[in-house]
Amino acid sequence: MSPADAMTAPKRVGLFGGAFDPPHRTHVALAEAAIAQLQLDVLHIVPTGHAWHKQRPLTAAEHRLAMCSLAFAHVNRAQVDARETLRSGPSYTIDTLQELQSEYPGAQLYLVMGEDQAKALASWHRAEDLGLAAIICVASRSEPHAADSSADDSPKLQGVPLQRLQLPPSPLNATEVRDRTARGQSVSALVLESVARYIDQHHLYQAD
């Protein structure tokens, strides 16, 4: 890398992973909040390839990628990244963080997530390495995906403090988008208009 390249190389790099089946309005708000509050140079939006932790099969990656491209199109510094859908085997976040470390030498990485995922972090693959690779940044989440209220509400990963993102608690979730679509109800309050159109045009989430 030349000295000039080093001056302009991204120094604050975010990773926001998810099934994004489909991406909804709160995903977009969370990405915008992360970019602004963490002053990110780039935020990689990474749809999961093989979600080893989910029971249900995900919608084909090509559709989830296309919907992410629509949902995050207007978000400056967000970059939809297909890498996990192209990787064989389970999608492990630590693998993606290590790839980003190689691609952005010297950058500080930020791993962005909702609180439900933060509470489950200890079960992730190589969980102990996550907090070494990235600063873990968490947005609170309201029902129905909120974490158990009896649990410690200041989550930590084996002693690693998690950084809070300021985001008004939102009950939006992709399950409701899929359920409403299957019932023939409108989802325009839950997803961007472009995503609603894509769902309709490609007959996604419709009842059999």
Ligand SMILES: Nc1ncnc2c1ncn2[C@@H]1O[C@H](COP(=O)(O)OP(=O)(O)OP(=O)(O)O)[C@@H](O)[C@H]1O
């Ligand atoms: N309403 C929300 N508030 C805060 N974080 C959220 C919210 N919805 C999703 N997230 C976060 O976005 C990331 C990706 O979530 P995901 O794609 O699984 O969406 P979801 O709405 O949780 O989907 P599903 O209902 O299918 O479980 C996760 O880190 C999740 O915690």
Ligand SMILES: O=C(O)c1ccc[n+]([C@@H]2O[C@H](COP(=O)([O-])O)[C@@H](O)[C@H]2O)c1
């Ligand atoms: O690396 C892991 O073991 C791991 C376990 C659970 C979830 N994740 C990642 O967390 C992100 C959000 O997951 P989800 O279930 O909310 O879509 C997504 O990128 C998943 O691949 C990663």
